[in-house]
Amino acid sequence: MTDDDARPAGDDPHPAIELRGVSKTFGEGARAVRAVDDVSLTVRRGEIFGVIGYSGAGKSTLVRLINALETATGGDVVIDGQTVTGLPERRLRDVRSRIGMVFQQFNLLSSRTVAGNVGYPLRVARWKRADRERRVAELLDFVGLADKAKAYPGQLSGGQKQRVGIARALAASPTILLADEATSALDPETTREVLALLRRVNAELGITIVVITHEMDVVRSTCHRVAVMEHGKVVEVGDVYDVFSAPRADASRRFVGTALHDRPSPDALARLRERHPGRLVTVGVREGASTGTELFRLLREHEVDGAVVFGGISEVGDRPFGSLTVELVGRADRVALFLAELGRHADVVDLGTAAHPLDDPRTLLGGRS
Amino acid sequence: MNRDWSTLWPILWESFGQTLQMVTVALLTGGLAGLALGLALYVTRPGNLLANRWVFGTLNVLVNIVRPIPFIIFVTLLGPVTLQVVGTTLGTEAFIFPLSVMTAFGTSRIVEQNLVGIDPGVVEAARAMGASPWRIITTVLVPEALAPLILGYTFLFIAVLDMSAIAGIIGGGGLGNFAIVYGYQRYNWAVVAVTVVVIIAIVQLAQLLGNRLARRALHR
Ligand SMILES: Nc1ncnc2c1ncn2[C@@H]1O[C@H](COP(=O)(O)OP(=O)(O)OP(=O)(O)O)[C@@H](O)[C@H]1O
Numbered sequence A: 001m002t003d004d005d006a007r008p009a010g011d012d013p014h015p016a017i018e019l020r021g022v023s024k025t026f027g028e029g030a031r032a033v034r035a036v037d038d039v040s041l042t043v044r045r046g047e048i049f050g051v052i053g054y055s056g057a058g059k060s061t062l063v064r065l066i067n068a069l070e071t072a073t074g075g076d077v078v079i080d081g082q083t084v085t086g087l088p089e090r091r092l093r094d095v096r097s098r099i100g101m102v103f104q105q106f107n108l109l110s111s112r113t114v115a116g117n118v119g120y121p122l123r124v125a126r127w128k129r130a131d132r133e134r135r136v137a138e139l140l141d142f143v144g145l146a147d148k149a150k151a152y153p154g155q156l157s158g159g160q161k162q163r164v165g166i167a168r169a170l171a172a173s174p175t176i177l178l179a180d181e182a183t184s185a186l187d188p189e190t191t192r193e194v195l196a197l198l199r200r201v202n203a204e205l206g207i208t209i210v211v212i213t214h215e216m217d218v219v220r221s222t223c224h225r226v227a228v229m230e231h232g233k234v235v236e237v238g239d240v241y242d243v244f245s246a247p248r249a250d251a252s253r254r255f256v257g258t259a260l261h262d263r264p265s266p267d268a269l270a271r272l273r274e275r276h277p278g279r280l281v282t283v284g285v286r287e288g289a290s291t292g293t294e295l296f297r298l299l300r301e302h303e304v305d306g307a308v309v310f311g312g313i314s315e316v317g318d319r320p321f322g323s324l325t326v327e328l329v330g331r332a333d334r335v336a337l338f339l340a341e342l343g344r345h346a347d348v349v350d351l352g353t354a355a356h357p358l359d360d361p362r363t364l365l366g367g368r369s
Numbered sequence B: 001m002n003r004d005w006s007t008l009w010p011i012l013w014e015s016f017g018q019t020l021q022m023v024t025v026a027l028l029t030g031g032l033a034g035l036a037l038g039l040a041l042y043v044t045r046p047g048n049l050l051a052n053r054w055v056f057g058t059l060n061v062l063v064n065i066v067r068p069i070p071f072i073i074f075v076t077l078l079g080p081v082t083l084q085v086v087g088t089t090l091g092t093e094a095f096i097f098p099l100s101v102m103t104a105f106g107t108s109r110i111v112e113q114n115l116v117g118i119d120p121g122v123v124e125a126a127r128a129m130g131a132s133p134w135r136i137i138t139t140v141l142v143p144e145a146l147a148p149l150i151l152g153y154t155f156l157f158i159a160v161l162d163m164s165a166i167a168g169i170i171g172g173g174g175l176g177n178f179a180i181v182y183g184y185q186r187y188n189w190a191v192v193a194v195t196v197v198v199i200i201a202i203v204q205l206a207q208l209l210g211n212r213l214a215r216r217a218l219h220r
């Protein structure tokens, strides 16, 4: 990763988005709902920032506070160095036009063609017709829908609709793109396509993206940093890789568990023990820290037999991440030496043997999904 | 004294023209005013674009008070106002005024009902793009509801045609008056039948046209 990512968030005097103690309460008195509760966040320029949480956690309210569709009842929202809380409605419209938004249900105008939809924000911004047509053609090309310019939304598939939604959100050249559950209405294959398009928007156009989701897989494949929300509060913020490898909040752990299936669940572990009565250990695979190669080199060196019985290694961001559960067979002293050495290079969780089982601490902490 | 058809045809023709005049003027003025009133009811509704409990409440009560008044009574109730606006309380012109006012109130509810069906998501999207409320009304709300609105106005056309039949009570003309004066009151059932056939033909034509236009407005 670049130096930029390693810098503390406060370094950039004008981060893309800054929330300072932002709250939003709906309703009054006994029926008041605190949808967003004292949230402070910094979204850096040029990053893909994920916000994950269960239904009702306040994610949509949070994004709608960012583009001022909702006004905060407390705290400050700062966009590109400009404080937007308290601005009059007319000024807020300017702010909104500089932030693109993509929706779960696409929200395309059914009465306009694809080109008409993509050109709509340009009409709002009073672009001249010729400029508008040029820009629309350019955007439809970018999202790969040049041949659908004259089609109506009703004639498109979900994936195509969302690509129109993204083209429309990009039309007025925003610096920030907000995607609220942009892939939740799509099948897995189409989801991958749309996420790939969002990554391209970020990489090629340098646009800061905030991705709202309840799927950790979206965060894993697409985001650089992530905030985990629960009951209106942000319970954890960090580099996606760090949150995956060492989630601190309970909610984060549950979400990580839903995206990674490399650790055996308690039930699976019980079945494993029936089939493999020997010593079971789980070895974490991380970028740099330890790799599969190292595990097998040490096995050879210490003349211990190892059989992989469970596990999985995938990518978080673009870095390898996962674990392997291995049954060790060999002389007790050699196994002990092997484990001591392996422990210096990698995260090792000793699960014991069928006769003397040890619990997986992470599973106990709620890694189950 | 029953006149024969050679004298009746020109009167029928004239009555047809009067009906067309009444319906057209009422739909143009009342229909437009009703569109504005319906849009106002929709956007000021709690939770909507320009939510305003007082404006919505006032308009809502006003519409609810006027709409249930039987039209024949409404025409006489509005007499003093008609005198101020039109200068007389008698004749086809004087009838067009209350007809237009009642059309406006009727239209407002039909417009409001059709707008309620709009996906709030598209309004949200337009807001997110920085569109002003006025722009959203003209470029999102009306175009998105166009197909049902066309069908709504077709329905209204027929309702106004129906209302126009009682123009005779204040000395107005039209097909309804023709059927009553030259048919019913003179026991000439052929005149009633012919008039009804003409009215049915107009209604069929309007419905056909409305359906066609609505289908074209529906891009599916
Ligand atoms: N306009 C509103 N009026 C009243 N309550 C609201 C409003 N909008 C949201 N809420 C409440 O605020 C809380 C957070 O809602 P929000 O839509 O932000 O959640 P979310 O995390 O986006 O959930 P989901 O994953 O289901 O979309 C919920 O309890 C919701 O009922």
Ligand SMILES: [Mg+2]
Pocket (backbone or CB within 6 Å): A059, A060, A061, A180, A181
């Ligand atoms: Mg939501």
